[in-house]
Amino acid sequence: FAGLSVSAVVIISSACLLALQLQRKKHRKEKDEYFKQNGGLMLYDEMRSRQVDTVRILTQKEIKIATDNYNEDRVLGCGGHGMVYKGTLDDLREVAIKKSKVINDDCRDEFVNEIIILSQINHRNIVRLLGCCLDIDVPVLVYEFVSNGTLYEFLHGSADHNLSPIPLDLRLKIATQSAEALAYLHSSTSRTILHGDVKSANILLDDQRHPKVADFGASALKSMDESEFIMLVQGTLGYLDPESFISHVLTDKSDVYSFGVVLLELMTRKRALYADSSSKEKRSLSHSFLLMFHQNMHLKMLDSEIAEDAAAMVVVEKLAALAVHCLSARGDDRPTMKEVAERLQVLWRIQMRQAGDGDNDDGNDEGSRGAAAG
Missing domain, CATH: 3.30.200.20 (Phosphorylase Kinase; domain 1)
Known part of the structure; x- marks a missing residue:
């Protein structure tokens, strides 16, 4: 009986070892197949x-x-x-x-x-x-890995990010450098790369509050089928270009439109879809701002921190006009990202000079490097 028991143990052990080896071989083959099919x-x-x-x-x-x-x-x-x-x-x-x-x-x-x-x-x-x-x-x-969270959290707060004052020159720095990054993608690479999902949640901030554009979620998609488009819309409510919504086709001007919404977030500190203070209904930031702009009442929507800065009002008005230009209904009427970046660069320099806080030279050097990189 002892001999039989030992034999049984050996047979069972051998069978288990064989099964394990077959499983590993199958797993290796599966991984090789995935590697091939994924290119x-x-x-x-x-x-x-x-x-x-x-x-x-x-x-x-x-x-x-x-x-x-x-x-x-x-x-x-x-x-x-x-x-x-x-x-x-x-x-x-x-x-x-x-x-x-x-x-x-x-x-x-x-x-x-x-x-x-x-x-x-x-x-x-x-x-x-x-x-x-x-x-x-x-x-x-x-x-x-970028360490300091997203622009969305910086502007609107989160469990890990309390709201803090944001000076206009910092808002302009973030806007300018983000625009330069998108302009670089559109015109300075071997082919035009569309971001396809521009929003404040996809702009990360490092320890120095320099922005880094992330998550090229739809950059490879020129056109989409119904399910892909629905997935994109769900993730970009409030930012999506109306032309793309109709055509299901992304273009470089789709990125410009979405960036226009980000500019509004920077100016108002309201979300792309925000709750109205009186009715608590969800409103589109771009739609509300455009209505107010054409009635010359848009200053009421600005974040109080910059609305109360009389010296900055010339820059703020030009920034509002630029955002509205980005939000033009027809893509052909919008500026290119390169033009947006250049106009923001000018506004940032003006604001840095007006601020007179001793960082003027640094700001101009940073901007020049960004323009050169872009």
């Missing part, structure tokens, strides 16, 4: 031919370690396109790891091309793509 081989070839050395290809195991197996405590945000986690790589760099919900099979080649293009972006006000993971059912992108 991993194509990406390697492209990276070699274009000598791209700025993007690291990570394994699923490395991503799981970095995110503590996608621990809920590491979630930075959740949007229409997926979850974003805070991660730590093996070199102790903190990163933002974006796990998409789904990618259309028809878009996989475009996705690889997008990684190559994003890897070549080098602008101090754009969040850098550091790596990707392709041996997983849905590709994962790894970006630099």
Whole structure:
């Protein structure tokens, strides 16, 4: 009986070991298949031919370690396109790891091309793509981590961000540098890159309150099917270009419209969809401001902090006019992002001179560097 027992144990152990090896082999094969179908081989070839050395290809195991197996405590945000986690790589760099919900099979080649293009972006006000993971059912992108939250939180507050005064020159700095980043995407790269989801929640702030444009959620999509468009609309209510709403096509002027809404947020500190103080009904910030502007009553909507600054009123009026120009109903009537950035640069310099706070030279140097980068 003892001999039989030992034999049984050996057989069971061998069977378990064999099952485990088969499972691992199946898992490896599955990962290889995911890597191929997500364009991993194509990406390697492209990276070699274009000598791209700025993007690291990570394994699923490395991503799981970095995110503590996608621990809920590491979630930075959740949007229409997926979850974003805070991660730590093996070199102790903190990163933002974006796990998409789904990618259309028809878009996989475009996705690889997008990684190559994003890897070549080098602008101090754009969040850098550091790596990707392709041996997983849905590709994962790894970006630099920006430490100080979003512009949305800075303007409107959150559990982690209390409302604090924001001087006009800081608002103009954030607007100018964000505009320069978008202008760079539209005109200074190998092809026009559309952001497709411009909003204050997608503009991050670093420790020095420099903005970094993030989350190119729809940048690869020129046109969308019904389900993709509904997903986009849900995430961009209050920011979406009326022309895109009708045509389901994004253009560079769609980004200009959305940026016009961000300018209004900076001026009013109201959300893109805000609750009316009297009726508590939800209102569109862009619609309300345009109505008030054409009745010459828009100053009533401004944040009291800048509305009460008589010396800044010339700059504020020009800023309001620029925002209204960005919100033109027809895309062809809107300025380009390059024109927006140039006009904001002028307003920022005027305000810095008027403020006379000793930072004038620094502000102009920063602006000049941004313009050169853009």
